[in-house]
Amino acid sequence: MKKILALVLALALILASCAVAFADANNGSITVDNAVIGKKYELYRLFDATVAANGGTAYTLPANKEADTGFANYFKIENGYVLPLSTFTAAVAGSDEFQTWAQGFGTKVKEETASSSTVAFTGLTYGYYFVKSEVGAILTIDSANPSEHVIDKNQTNDSDKKIVEGTNKVVVNEAGINENVAFELTETVKNYDKADKIYRYVIDDQLDPAFSYDKTSLVVKINNTVVAEKTAENTTGKYTITWNDTTPSFEILIPWTDNDAFTGNHLYDNNSIIVVTYTAKLDPAKVIGNLNVGATPNKNTAQLKWFKGSENPTTPNGERPKDETETFDTALTIIKHDQAGNVLTGAQFTLTSTNGTKVSIVTENTYVEAADGTHYKLKDDTYTTEAPNGNATHDAVYASTTTKYKLQTNQVVKGEGQTDTSMAS
Structure with missing residues (x-):
């Protein structure tokens, strides 16, 4: 069974300096961004809350709840209000022990299955909640009460490299010298890696040396829309590419925020799909000394990488394992015999x-x-x-x-x- 994780939505409880609550106490909302389509999200209420006119929040135990042993490990009550212990850190809130207690102590109020990358819980009574995700996601706070945004940050990017042969997509094929081989790379990508915002994607692709790319065949699509390369002549392009004819290889850079940095806003939805297609061939000008034959394949390797977080790394600091395809040179056996059927050595x-x-x-x-x-x-x-x-x-x-x-x-x-x-x- 998948491990179910959750994180309390607010790690700091604010004791209001003014006791006047908003008149409408049923207008709170919690929105889960970066959600996984088809997965279930459950909302649990731990404490009641009143929100003051100045934005301060005071939390109290619900009428039907009492402070138990688990409560005392994380919270205390002063003057009738719930306050966190000084030891209640983000690490504690993310622990299995706290989440087990919170789920048992809390009251489940809503459940939603994601039909898009956003799940919204609306019409909520103000309170102290946590969200449980069946994908094992850690959810953290993104904005302030009474309208909270939490981000499902435990998803992983997905990559799929294939050789396209007609209507079939395979990872192993055969090809003759100078025969075009069609490749397709599909990346299903997220906007966050755990707690870190992703702001740039990198696709590295490398062929064995007997191959040559047909550069004119390369097409990049994002969410089924063909996007153009960014060049000096086309500054509105959506990606840049660097070719290396010696290796041979290429590197595609795709900005994922509007300023290509951590501080920017995401340009694309969570679970967006990047598809890169192109053709290459076993080049007759390069096969001598480079062509793998017999039981040894000629490989194509691709890897998805990304830049994330606020530290402005100079190289990608996130990556998936490499994906690989294999192309075997078409086998050819020719034996010259004399009239008696004897093999002619050196023919x-x-x-x-x-x-x-x-x-x-x-x-x-x-x-x-x-x-x-x-x-x-x-x-x-x-x-x-x-x-x-x-x-x-x-x-x-x-x-x-x-x-x-x-x-x-x-x-x-x-x-x-x-x-x-x-x-x-």
């Missing part, structure tokens, strides 16, 4: 694709010892599939009459005088 082929790209492949054979092998080594360092028969004259040409060997055929990619990694067949 060289030249392949030409429809776009004129040429790749040379050399077939090379090696023999390895294997109990299930079908070859025998002869004294002249050649191999035969004819087994020894026990005749001394016949068997005299064998290096060993008991050791068996298996033929291993490799295709070696060659281009411009270089040799790439072997592809065992």
Whole structure:
């Protein structure tokens, strides 16, 4: 079962200097921002309150409640009013012990399931409340009585990296040299990381070196709307991007507040969705020495990072684990035989694709010892599939009459005088 956390909405109780309460005592409200859609939020009332004309608030025990042992651990009563102990800190209010007591002592007054990123409890009698969230969220105060705003700050960002093949989205695929591969990165993002406001998002994307990006294919959407890159010519763009052709990689920066700083107001709703799409290919100009073949994939790695809090960090201080896709080079096995069916060691082929790209492949054979092998080594360092028969004259040409060997055929990619990694067949 998920751990249920809550935090009392006000950590400081204010004893009013004026005892005159507002006439309308049923007009309080508590709004939960950054809520998780589909999750339940429960409101519990701990103490009664009167709000003075000068804004001061006095808290008292409800008529049907008495100060119990748990109460005495956190509060005291002076002149009939509830006051916090000096030891009642934010850390104490966020503890499991306090929240267990508060839920048992308090009276549940309302329950709402979030249908958007905001949950509003309205028409409340003035009082001292706490909110419980089934997502395990810690809720903290954001503004003053009698209208409180609390922020659900225990959500996490979500990231999903995929390869798009028609109507399918996969994390592993095959592709040939010079064939476009479509990538899609989807980020569901929040406005807070725990108690810290998020004010800038960063998306880092990196390909293995045999890939090249098609920069013209890149599209960025926020909440299903295509947004433009911010440039010297387009100062109203919503993101900036830095390309690195050597790595190859790119970095996208997206301001999340109107001044790209902690002090700004959020530009987008909680649970907004960022989608980045683009294509890349296994570049024929880069595959020599870089292409991973056989059982080793060519990877694409993406990571979501963010800037948060009021300390103005120079590098992102929040991040998700990396997401990864794998592209395997399309397998190709070519073996040249003579008329008798024997493999021609060292036979060289030249392949030409429809776009004129040429790749040379050399077939090379090696023999390895294997109990299930079908070859025998002869004294002249050649191999035969004819087994020894026990005749001394016949068997005299064998290096060993008991050791068996298996033929291993490799295709070696060659281009411009270089040799790439072997592809065992």
